Amino acid sequence: MSLLVVVAVLVAAFTHAAWNAMAHAIKDQLVAFTLIGGGASVIGAALAAFSPVPSGGAWPYLIASALLHIGYQVLLMRSFSLGDFGQMYPIARGTAPLVVTVLAVAFVGESLNAWQAAGVAVASAGLVGVALWGIRGSGARPHWPALLAALATGLSIASYTVVDGVGVRAAHTPIGYIAWLMILEGLLIPAYAWYSRRGALWAQLRPYAVRGLLGAALSMTAYGLVLWAQTRAPLAPVAALRESSIIVGAAIGAVFFKERFGAPRIAAAGLMVVGIGLMLRAG
Template identity: 80%
Template sequence: MTPLVAAAVLVAALTHASWNAIAHTIKDQLAAFTLIGGGAAVIGAVIACFAPLPRPAAWPYLLVSALLHIGYQALLMRSFSLGDFGQMYPIARGTAPLVVTVLAAVFVGESLDIWQATGVAVASAGLLGVALWGIRGRTKGATRNGPHWPALLAALATGLSIAAYTVVDGVGVRNSGSPIGYIAWLMILEGALIPAYALSTRRARLLAQLRPHAVLGLLGAALSMLAYGLVLWAQSRAPLAPVAALRESSIIVGAAIGALFFKERFGTPRIAAAGLMVVGIGLMLHTTG
């Protein structure tokens, strides 16, 4: 992983946390993801007019990835409706890196050197620390006897879907011959279904429900496409596991957004966990020196 790739993934982490915060801000989650998905599909269609088509070998991965992304968005909507942003977002993102490491080793044949493997493990420990600190009694619906399990299970399932599409797209973009074309067609395929579902269920009411959130939702769409476009570009130039772990530094950004804008507590334990994340990033980049 070169410094340029690392920088691209860190920018992706910032923009990803930002669009997720926008989605959480819009209380009508179906309206939020209709605007974000539909806006990204429109942007993707414009880009597809100028980018080369992905090679035929990439299309099966595109189709599977689109289905996985739709499942991810449905689970993310469920998570945001049940829990705090500062808790659900870190859990959803924090479960992915270690799962990606295993999947990449099994299905892609990637192996990490000792520094990268240690870095992924340390960074993942930091990510999970950010995610799990204070989980008891802090999730919506939690009781004195424990956390609100439906919210936590939705967040964990979201993390597993993230790991799945990360590996699928990592292989697909390498077979595409056109990372820009791949991301454009992925946005078209995945972005059209949620708006279609919203239109079929809400019909004439949909436009009026979208209008108050249009600017914010379309901003989220642009940030969403930029975030994943940078990740796909990075995946075409570096191993999947370190990219996945570094990408999830968005958890730190998400926790900070939760503290600053949603008045959710950050706290010393999460600062310590963020320190682990920084150490892990340093270890992952060690081999570039």
């Protein structure tokens, strides 16, 4: 992994945690994801008008990814509605890197050298530590529906990460791929909201319009950077590095949602830094 790829993925991690925090702050999750999904579709349509159309071989992956992303959004809405941001976000993101590693080796034919494998393992240990401290620090018994929703979200993240890693390479245009992905995935939830809320939807969207559209721009930027990185580095290290957003998310939870960020989370963050260093050493 080159330094440029590392910087791009770290910027993506920060912007991803930011838009998730914006979505969580909107109590009506259907409103939040309607704004973010609809806004991303509009931005995607604008980008598609000025970028190459993805190659034919990328379209099966685009369609599969759009379906996986819709499932991910539904699961994320569910987990955010059931649990705290500082707990749900780390669990959802922390399950993905090791699953991506297994899928990339099993289905994409990638292999990891010793430094990359060690980096992914250490970084994942740090991410799991943050997630487990979220459960321990809550002071309450685990809320299993919330935890299961967050774990299922993580599995969906791993699935679309691998699908998109193959698809964006086949597309020969990362910008065109992300543009059409946003168009395809971003319409279903707004359509459902329009159907279920009828005439009340506009009034419900209006107070959060600016925040939601900013979240859409951050969401598209974050994933666009990840897709570009996946064309220049193996999937597993990119996935592990991307999930450093958990540390950002934990900090956001502490500062803005008044959630705890104690010594165990600092230690887990240290493991994440060591893992990143090992992945850099692999490059």
